[in-house]
Amino acid sequence: MSGDIDSRVSDPNDYESDSPGANDNASGMAGTIEAARVLSKYKFENSIVYLGLSGEEQGLYGGQGFAEFAKKNNWEVIGILNNDMIGNIEGVNGVIDNKSFRIFSEPVPANETDRERYMRRFYGGEVDGNSRQLARFIYSSTKKYMPEMKPNMIYRLDRFGRGGHHRPFNDLGFAGVRIMESHENYNRQHQDLRFENGIKYGDVIDGVDFNYVKKLTSVNIINLVLIGSSPPPPKNLAIGGIVEPSVKFKWDKNNDKNIKGYKIYWRETSSPHWQFSRYVGNINKYTLNGIIIDNVLVIFAYFCIFTVVLKIISFDKNLKEREEGCLSIPGYNANVKRPSSIKVTYTDENKKNKTLEANGLLATCIQHEIDHLNGILFIDHISKLKREIILKKAIKEYANN
DSSP states (O other), rough: OEEEEOOOOTTOOOOSOOOOOTTHHHHHHHHHHHHHHHHSSSSSSSOOOOOOOHHHHSHHHHHHHHHHHHHHTOOOOOEEEEEEOOOBOOTSSBBBBBEEEEEEEEESOTTTTHHHHHHHHHEEEEOOOOHHHHHHHHHHHHHHHHHTEEEEEBBBBSSSSOOOOOOOHHHHHOOOOEESSSSSSSTTSSOOOOOEEEEEEEGGGOOOOOOHHHHHHHHHHHHHHHHOOOOOOOOEEEEEOOOEEEEEEEEOOOOOOOOEEEEEEEEEOSSSSOEEEEEEEEEEEEEEEEEOGEEEEEEEEEEEEEEESSEEEEEEEEEEEEEEEOTSSSTTTEEEEOOOOOEEEOOTTTSSSEEEEEHHHHHHHHHHHHHTTOOGGGGGGHHHHHHHHHHHHHHHHHOOO
8 A cells, every 4th residue: 555755836846835735645645654553453464565655746756666676576466555635525626525536547457468468359358457457356345345435446547648656566567556536626736835816725734534534544444454365366277168158267276275265256348347256166167157258257266264253242332323235235225233342252264262352344344244144134234114125126126137
């Protein structure tokens, strides 16, 4: 996760004028530092690196230097989450929005080979590069764990004609995205501090909504936890099914003892998100019958199980209402009241008993997932009338599809 430690006024090379940079990009750096503070209490399978990159406005120098360092040292980089301006909710057009945000990603790796480009003409995948897949992952995890937020995938490296600090990593083939507010205020960024024609110019702290920064920081933390806990991918994946009424998969199983099994996702070629999935178990080959490979794109996933026993041993009697949603009933959300803080015991991957105290969003997520283990959905916590309305709509929509 990265932010930028520089700021600028109208002239990017003006190093003398006062340049607060409250939103661009103290907000991104604040989110990065806060994510490091929160997650420093936990250990993950993969390393999480928190970066403050300099020289962005003058030529992306900080990102370029670190990307080259990672490449030179053969780092296996899963993804770069670059945060730039995550604090403004009031657009220059007057729109006020504290829920939506943008995820910028380019379609295919910038360093793809001529052979890869040639093969793509025949097998598809022109919007399925590693950065675009990372963006899809962030989108889906946000919809699942923070349903009140509205992520928008932007099919472009960055804003029109521009490029951020994820670009140097993309240039070397690393997956990387930029996370940013949806509505920019051009009176507040890249401006000399002044009051002119009734308009206040300058990137000062009055233009930062701290609650919005908190939300987008939470988006990053959720995805850092998921990516940081992910197992290594299977090797030598082969996909076939030309002139056949099925799609065939074969792969080398990973030796990680924590991997429970594998899951296949697929979608129509024109769909921006993965629509369908099937869990196939801990095997190394599978045939997806009834699916014509000419009409779909497929992706492979794998699952890692760490927690063996999980039990809530105490909870706050004060209930807090939070909007929840779930991929079990996609597209439907409802306000659910749960304890605002809980204490749980669990057995980790090394069979050691642990205790965890969770508050806020994390407490909600844990309770939501424990419900799944007990066959309970979030709609079971709402009124019978509301539950029946949601179920009728979901069943009707499913039948129409």
